[in-house]
Every structure is written in structure tokens, then in C-alpha cells.
Amino acid sequence: MKTIDDLDVAGRRVFVRADLNVPLAGDEITDDGRIRAAVPTITKLAERGAKVIVASHLGRPKGAPDPQFSLRPVAARLGELLGKDVAFATDTVGDSAKATVAALADGEVTLLENLRFNAGETAKDDAERGAFADALAALADAYVGDGFGAVHRKHASVYDLPARLPHAAGGLIATEVGVLKKLTEDVARPYVVVLGGAKVSDKLGVIDHLLGKADRLLIGGGMAYTFLAAQGHEVGKSLLQEDQIPAVKEYLARAEKQGVEFVLPVDVVAAPDFPDLKAQAPTHPVVVAADAIPADLEGLDIGPETRKLFAAKLADAATVFWNGPMGVFEHPDYADGTRAVARALLDSPAFTVVGGGDSAAAVRILGFDENAFGHISTGGGASLEYLEGKTLPGLAALED
Ligand code: ADP
Numbered sequence: 001m002k003t004i005d006d007l008d009v010a011g012r013r014v015f016v017r018a019d020l021n022v023p024l025a026g027d028e029i030t031d032d033g034r035i036r037a038a039v040p041t042i043t044k045l046a047e048r049g050a051k052v053i054v055a056s057h058l059g060r061p062k063g064a065p066d067p068q069f070s071l072r073p074v075a076a077r078l079g080e081l082l083g084k085d086v087a088f089a090t091d092t093v094g095d096s097a098k099a100t101v102a103a104l105a106d107g108e109v110t111l112l113e114n115l116r117f118n119a120g121e122t123a124k125d126d127a128e129r130g131a132f133a134d135a136l137a138a139l140a141d142a143y144v145g146d147g148f149g150a151v152h153r154k155h156a157s158v159y160d161l162p163a164r165l166p167h168a169a170g171g172l173i174a175t176e177v178g179v180l181k182k183l184t185e186d187v188a189r190p191y192v193v194v195l196g197g198a199k200v201s202d203k204l205g206v207i208d209h210l211l212g213k214a215d216r217l218l219i220g221g222g223m224a225y226t227f228l229a230a231q232g233h234e235v236g237k238s239l240l241q242e243d244q245i246p247a248v249k250e251y252l253a254r255a256e257k258q259g260v261e262f263v264l265p266v267d268v269v270a271a272p273d274f275p276d277l278k279a280q281a282p283t284h285p286v287v288v289a290a291d292a293i294p295a296d297l298e299g300l301d302i303g304p305e306t307r308k309l310f311a312a313k314l315a316d317a318a319t320v321f322w323n324g325p326m327g328v329f330e331h332p333d334y335a336d337g338t339r340a341v342a343r344a345l346l347d348s349p350a351f352t353v354v355g356g357g358d359s360a361a362a363v364r365i366l367g368f369d370e371n372a373f374g375h376i377s378t379g380g381g382a383s384l385e386y387l388e389g390k391t392l393p394g395l396a397a398l399e400d
């Protein structure tokens with residue numbers, strides 16, 4: 001894999017596929033970690049006289065412009081962090097993008113609008129994706145892949161575009177791959193994996209692979225309820241993927257056979273409704289046993305007994321990988337579980353890797369010093385799939 005040092009960039013238009021998919025509340029950026037992580041590569045390219053075209057996705061728009069997913073607030077923050085103006089193009093391959101790129105002087109930076117405002121970015125159809133990649137390629141002379149959080153996606157800007165331009169990996173991707181490699185080669189044991197978050201189906205699959213690697217799996221967040229349901233418990237209004245129950249049952253059986261320890265919540269913090277994250281008004285949470293969740297309640301965080309249990313299961317770890325918050329940490333009533341796991345990781349001498357956009361944001365939003373963790377990855381799904389040993393389209397595309 002070439003690095004940006006191998007790329008001829010002076011005076012050339014360099015397309016940087018970054019991952020600036022930051023959490024937003026309205027047009028307020030609640031955690032700018034991914035923007036900060038993108039800065040070093042952009043700065044380096046600008047200093048070397050490139051005309052830098054930065055592009056990213058944000059959220060999951062449906063292949064058409066949608067103002068709530070605009071990258072405009074990100075352009076402003078990126079400009080502050082770079083200490084220079086970032087021209088914002090209001091489209092990706094249209095008149096605005098073309099004019100903005102044409103106006104770039106050497107060393108200047110532009111950010112294009114959300115790539116996913118085009119159906120071609122995420123299209124399953126190779127030709128449709130290819131056509132969008134062609135249009136992107138026409139804007140640039142070289143490509144730098146640095147959006148680690150998106151490398152597991154076979155998307156036009158991640159997979160098809162590098163094939164059309166001289167390409168290299170940016171510094172962020174190089175760092176991320178270096179750290180995750182450590183977790184796949186001879187990892188120090190006990191190796192404990194903590195999984196949570198909301199994207200249950202995305203994450204159940206990785207457990208399959210982790211069963212062969214990890215010594216212990218702690219399950220919190222939204223996915224825990226599918227496990228509790230698989231054990232025959234009622235989960236009320238909690239997040240549940242019924243179609244995954246057979247798979248989960250199989251994991252639990254296999255873990256027992258292989259001597260891998262599964263640790264599930266013993267109590268949860270629940271409420272009648274999902275909290276209003278905008279208003280942040282106090283709610284009325286109750287703690288209930290994980291095997292006795294009332295039908296009219298939704299589990300929104302791990303309970304106090306579970307926090308103690310998880311902390312104990314992390315205390316002797318030598319390596320920890322954590323992906324996914326333990327609860328709806330965006331509301332203070334449901335942040336304690338995530339806070340407890342973060343604290344347990346800091347207290348443990350283990351090499352800790354935190355992966356996942358929301359997990360990484362949670363660590364910072366809850367006030368922890370991110371430098372105290374071994375590594376905070378900008379990639380959630382990407383880091384999981386890397387650990388699974390899958391070929392990641394965005395990394396494969398950067399090979400020579
Ligand atoms: P990451 O980005 O770290 O990979 P995910 O995107 O999978 O994590 O999940 C993060 C989201 O999961 C957060 O927005 C959080 O509110 C949500 N979440 C955590 N626990 C629950 C739960 N019990 N019910 C619903 N949502 C949850």
C-alpha cells in the first residue's frame with residue numbers, strides 16, 4: 001500500500017476520501033473527533049502544494065439531498081481546525097463542485113457536499129457506482145483514501161474511485177490498520193471484547209468470528225436484548241431482532257463448547273419511552289432485573305449490578321476491544337453504563353482499543369481523556385470487519 005509520501009501532489013488536485021461522519025444535534029457538531037482525525041493528512045497534502053478536495057458521507061440520506069445531513073457545519077469546523085478557509089461545494093459532482101475545485105489554488109482545501117446525496121455512491125449495481133466514480137474522478141488527479149470508518153463499504157468513493165486515479169493511503173488509515181493488526185496477531189490474553197450499541201444486525205455477525213479469538217465477550221447496549229430474548233426472557237419494548245435469535249442461540253451454545261465466556265446484563269435501566277435526546281429533559285428510569293423486564297418498558301442502559309459485573313470481568317484483561325455504547329449515553333439518565341465501562345478500561349492495565357463512531361464520541365462526551373486509552377479508532381463497522389479478517393473493499397482498493 002502506498003502512502004501519501006509516494007504520491008506526487010504538488011500543484012495537483014488530490015481527492016481525499018475522509019470520514020467526517022460526526023454526530024450532530026441540529027447543525028451543532030457534538031463530537032468533532034473524526035474531523036480532528038482527518039486534519040493531519042489534509043494539512044500535509046496542503047503543505048505540499050496540493051489542491052485538496054475533501055469528501056465524506058454523513059449519516060444515511062436516501063441517495064438524494066437532505067438538508068439534515070448536510071456537511072456544511074463540518075466545513076466550518078474543518079476550517080477552524082486547519083486554520084484556513086475551507087470552500088464548501090453544495091454538491092459533489094455538479095456545477096458547484098466543479099467551480100469550487102476549478103477555483104482552488106495550490107495548498108487550498110475544499111469540502112464537497114455529502115457523497116450519499118447521490119444514489120451512485122452506495123449503489124449495489126457496479127455500473128451505477130462506476131458512473132458516479134467516473135464523475136468524481138473527473139474532478140481530481142490523485143486519490144487519497146483516509147476515511148477508515150468507511151473502508152468496509154463497497155461504495156463509489158471508497159472502492160471504485162481509487163481504481164480510476166493514482167492512489168495512496170492517508171496517515172489515519174495507516175495508523176488504524178497498524179493498531180488493529182496487533183489485535184489479530186498474537187494478542188495478549190485474557191482478550192476481552194465489549195460489544196454494545198444499536199446496530200444489532202451489523203454486530204451479531206462479528207461475534208461469530210470473535211468466538212474463535214476472544215476469551216470473554218461482554219454484551220451490553222441494544223444488542224443485549226436479542227441475547228436475553230434468545231435465553232427465553234421477555235424484553236418488553238427493548239430493541240430486539242427476532243430474526244437473529246437462532247443465530248444468537250447458536251453462538252451461546254458454541255461459546256459454551258469452546259470455553260468462551262459470554263457475559264450478559266443481569267439488570268437494566270428501563271423507561272416507558274425512548275428519551276427525547278434534543279430536549280434532554282429528566283425521565284423516570286427504573287432498574288429492573290434483566291430476566292424480568294416488564295412488557296411496557298424499554299431497556300436503555302445496563303444496570304448498576306451489571307456495571308460492577310462488567311468492571312470485574314475487565315479487571316484482569318490484558319487486551320480489550322470495545323465497540324458500542326452500553327446504553328443511550330446521549331441522555332444523562334442512560335449514560336452511566338457507558339461511563340462505567342470507560343472507567344473500568346482506564347483502571348485496567350490492558351491495551352485498550354475503542355472502536356465505533358458513537359463509542360469514541362461517548363468517551364469524549366462523557367469527559368474522559370481520550371489519550372488515556374490505547375487507541376480510539378474512528379471506525380466502528382470497519383474495525384469490526386477488520387478484526388473478522390474480512391477483505392475490506394476500501395483497503396483492497398488502495399493496494400497497488
Ligand atoms: P458505534 O457507532 O460505536 O459502533 P452504534 O452506532 O452501533 O455504535 O450504536 C450507538 C447507539 O446505540 C447510540 O446512539 C446509543 O444511543 C444506542 N444505544 C445503546 N444502547 C441502546 C439501547 N439499549 N436501546 C437503544 N439504543 C441504544
Ligand code: MG
Binds near residue numbers: 356358380
Ligand atoms: Mg454509530
